Amino acid sequence: MARFNKVFAGPAQHVLPQVQERICPTAVLPGTALIENGVEFAQAGASAATKVYIAQDNYLALRDVDTAWPAGDRVIGMETLDELFFNVRVPTGQDVARGAPLTTNAAGLFVVAGAGTRAIMVAEEAYNNTTGADQLVRARKAQPGMIVA
Numbered sequence: 001m002a003r004f005n006k007v008f009a010g011p012a013q014h015v016l017p018q019v020q021e022r023i024c025p026t027a028v029l030p031g032t033a034l035i036e037n038g039v040e041f042a043q044a045g046a047s048a049a050t051k052v053y054i055a056q057d058n059y060l061a062l063r064d065v066d067t068a069w070p071a072g073d074r075v076i077g078m079e080t081l082d083e084l085f086f087n088v089r090v091p092t093g094q095d096v097a098r099g100a101p102l103t104t105n106a107a108g109l110f111v112v113a114g115a116g117t118r119a120i121m122v123a124e125e126a127y128n129n130t131t132g133a134d135q136l137v138r139a140r141k142a143q144p145g146m147i148v149a
Helices: none
Strands: 008-010 019-024 033-037 040-043 053-055 073-079 085-090 101-104 110-112 121-123 135-141
Touching: 019 033, 019 040, 085 110
Parallel strands: none
Antiparallel strands: 008 085, 019 073, 033 040, 033 053, 053 073, 085 135, 101 110, 101 121, 121 135
C-alpha cells in the first residue's frame, strides 16, 4: 500500500501541473521518470540527461498510484516546475535524506545521486524505504545544471 495516494503534491493551483500526453510503448508506474523519445514517452534510464517528466497517476481510469499505466497507453507526464512538489518513486532499500539530490536509475526510479551525477529532483523529506516495495517520496525540481560534487 502506498504512503501517498497522489503523485502531484501541490500546492493547489488552477492550471497546474503543466502536463504533456504521449503514447508510451511500455508500462510505467506513477511517480517514475519519463523522457521524450521522438514522439513517444519512454521510461527514463540511469542519470537521464534530457528533460524529465513525472508519470502522473492514471486518474482518468480511476487507478491508484500503485497501478501502472498499461503498455501502449497514452500517459500523462507532468512537467517539473521549481515551485511545485511531486511524490517521486524511490526503490526499496533507498535511504533518502531531506535535501538529498536525486537522479534516476535504469528503471526510471529516483535514487540518491552520486558524485558527478546530474541531480533531477531534491528530496523534501527524509525517508528510509525499508518497506519492501517502491515508495513515493516528496521532492521538488533541482536547479538546472545541478551536478553533485
